[in-house]
Amino acid sequence: MKIGILTSGGDAPGLNAVIRGIVYTGIQVYGHEFVGFLNGWKGVCEQTATPLERAQIMGISKQGGTILGTSRTNPFEFGGVPRVREVLEQQGLDALIAIGGEGTLAAAKRLTDEGLPIVGVPKTVDNDLSATDYTFGFDTAVQIATDSMDRLRTTGDSHGRCMIAEVMGRHVGWIALHSGMAAGAHCILIPERKTSLDQICDWVTSARDRGRAPLVAVAEGFSLDSMTDVHSERGLDAFGRPRLGGIGEMLAPLIEDRTGIETRATTLGHIQRGGTPTAYDRVLATRLGMAALHAAIAGEWGRMVALRGTDIFTVPFEDALGKLKTVPDERYDEARILFG
Ligand code: F6P
Numbered sequence: 286m287k288i289g290i291l292t293s294g295g296d297a298p299g300l301n302a303v304i305r306g307i308v309y310t311g312i313q314v315y316g317h318e319f320v321g322f323l324n325g326w327k328g329v330c331e332q333t334a335t336p337l338e339r340a341q342i343m344g345i346s347k348q349g350g351t352i353l354g355t356s357r358t359n360p361f362e363f364g365g366v367p368r369v370r371e372v373l374e375q376q377g378l379d380a381l382i383a384i385g386g387e388g389t390l391a392a393a394k395r396l397t398d399e400g401l402p403i404v405g406v407p408k409t410v411d412n413d414l415s416a417t418d419y420t421f422g423f424d425t426a427v428q429i430a431t432d433s434m435d436r437l438r439t440t441g442d443s444h445g446r447c448m449i450a451e452v453m454g455r456h457v458g459w460i461a462l463h464s465g466m467a468a469g470a471h472c473i474l475i476p477e478r479k480t481s482l483d484q485i486c487d488w489v490t491s492a493r494d495r496g497r498a499p500l501v502a503v504a505e506g507f508s509l510d511s512m513t514d515v516h517s518e519r520g521l522d523a524f525g526r527p528r529l530g531g532i533g534e535m536l537a538p539l540i541e542d543r544t545g546i547e548t549r550a551t552t553l554g555h556i557q558r559g560g561t562p563t564a565y566d567r568v569l570a571t572r573l574g575m576a577a578l579h580a581a582i583a584g585e586w587g588r589m590v591a592l593r594g595t596d597i598f599t600v601p602f603e604d605a606l607g608k609l610k611t612v613p614d615e616r617y618d619e620a621r622i623l624f625g
Pocket residue numbers: 295409410411453454455505558
């Protein structure tokens with residue numbers, strides 16, 4: 286077989302391990318041939334492809350990012366089904382393995398609905414894709430966020446400050462929940478649970494009253510239960526403009542004003558997606574890559590690989606689309622016991 290591979294959407298630590306898992310197994314066990322498309326669907330539509338052989342995948346499972354590059358290009362804006370079909374034919378490909386998040390998998394579903402031979406590998410550091418227990422990259426992001434919070438805690442302790450760590454998570458709070466629990470945050474704020482400023486300040490002052498420098502973990506997609514709190518109290522900057530910045534920066538002056546505790550916010554941003562993947566992510570990504578190859582060999586078009594417990598299965602693309610995997614109330618309530 287000759288198989289094409291693409292990585293699409295935001296990068297996640299472990300992408301290279303997936304590529305290696307596919308190509309290594311395909312060459313070593315089956316003698317298949319591989320090409321990589323550069324920069325996601327853009328590379329497919331523009332037919333910028335590069336051969337993937339043993340030399341290209343040597344030692345890459347420990348590298349962050351993706352050797353193929355990525356983009357958020359939608360193939361339906363660049364020729365859609367006829368163009369992708371034409372490129373697969375011109376490249377002599379029997380299958381395409383698309384590694385990406387919801388947007389990538391949605392495009393892959395539309396293409397397979399029209400008869401194109403595609404299997405998927407789910408990817409997101411946010412861990413919000415349904416139909417798979419964990420996505421690779423999440424464990425690395427949680428580890429980086431936890432290490433960062435441990436560091437924020439020692440500087441917060443030294444100054445008696447409240448420290449806010451804003452982590453990734455546009456729609457769900459998995460990274461905030463896990464890193465906040467691991468770092469012993471006194472307050473974890475996630476998009477799934479709107480919370481009042483009064484409640485946040487209660488948690489912060491009670492940590493301070495116990496002699497602790499308060500640590501707040503907040504997901505970027507969190508909002509207060511009443512956004513009017515923010516608009517009325519957020520204030521203007523030195524130039525009379527509304528203060529800009531993420532939710533962490535927005536919360537810092539509100540908490541400081543209400544509690545009298547000096548407060549600093551740090552946005553971790555893309556640091557959470559950079560650098561080497563954890564061992565867990567390397568193993569998970571490698572296994573997902575191998576399973577995707579086997580799905581392609583079996584002709585399981587329109588399906589993606591997924592982790593259930595410790596086993597990997599394939600599920601239809603639609604199982605992962607249109608419904609985010611949010612943090613269940615019981616998981617949040619469990620963490621909340623630890624706020625003190
Ligand atoms: O979906 C993954 C994610 O890392 C989100 O947590 C974050 O909001 C977004 O991607 C950032 O996207 P970009 O890299 O395009 O700025």
